[in-house]
Amino acid sequence: MQRTDFGDMTCSIARTLDIAGEPWSPLIIRDVWVGIRRFDELQRDLGISRKVLTERLTWLVGHGVLERRQYSDRPPRHEYALTAKGLELTEVLMAISAWGDRWTAGAAGPPTLLRHRACGEHVHAEVRCSHCGEPLHGDDVEVDEGPGARR
Amino acid sequence: MQRTDFGDMTCSIARTLDIAGEPWSPLIIRDVWVGIRRFDELQRDLGISRKVLTERLTWLVGHGVLERRQYSDRPPRHEYALTAKGLELTEVLMAISAWGDRWTAGAAGPPTLLRHRACGEHVHAEVRCSHCGEPLHGDDVEVDEGPGARR
């Protein structure tokens, strides 16, 4: 989808960007997540060209992030839904959104709020350590070689 | 940097993507984060064209994600470093990386591992609720209008 192929870099960030890193894709995934599931709705909401939207949807379906399903037989009508793989990407979106709220919202405040159903509060996403549960910041970690490292 | 301007959409995801959503930017930020700070090192490591790298670095410096500093006077030499704003983006990168490890790494396993200095373990990023600390998944939340919503 972009000129340089990120898919075979030995890096989980590059590989993720290869699947969903093209600038429109996160917005498409967000829209499907919040219930905007149909071609024309997506096109109107995003202001994306129909051609590019077709390409992105096909790509995301092909990579198992979205699935396309028929909700009407006659006339044949389709909508898009997140797969389990796609639904997990929304955690990345929540982290992106938290950063945007903090650094780009300005005095007006964040354009949207997230309500956590379990606790009922307006919350934001926090990135935490899977082992000890403490907040995980950029300078709290070291990067080591993993089993999938190359050469 | 892309054809459609995301910067004035009323959405923290779009605004974040406007700053750092072009496909190379997250990889540049990751590289600076792990210590690849100089122009030629970045160019070699990423295989990015020098022209595009120049544009991206200038853009990221202009948006306060990176800062350019001179580490040698004669000859004048520069390197790039993360600002506080940029360092917080690495939390998003860790979330992206966790998704990539889970869904794209395959049998070989993840190419890199993250060691959390505080607890000493190899860990991955988890997105959690800022209020109750429970894991935050895509279907655990509702999206409400925030104070910065438009119209």
Next chain:
DNA sequence: GTAGTAAGTTCCTTCAAGCAACTGACTGGA
């Protein structure tokens, strides 16, 4: 039989990506 909707497809233009070569300021060695 006309209007409308959903989900694309086709065509054309323009702008950004990729690539390679060049520049300029300096260092270090023969």
Next chain:
DNA sequence: TCCAGTCAGTTGCTTGAAGGAACTTACTAC
């Protein structure tokens, strides 16, 4: 003093993806 090398870009050319608008197909509703 000359040559090679390094760092940090800049310039110019080509190609391909993005954006936009119009068209298509298959149906429904009036």
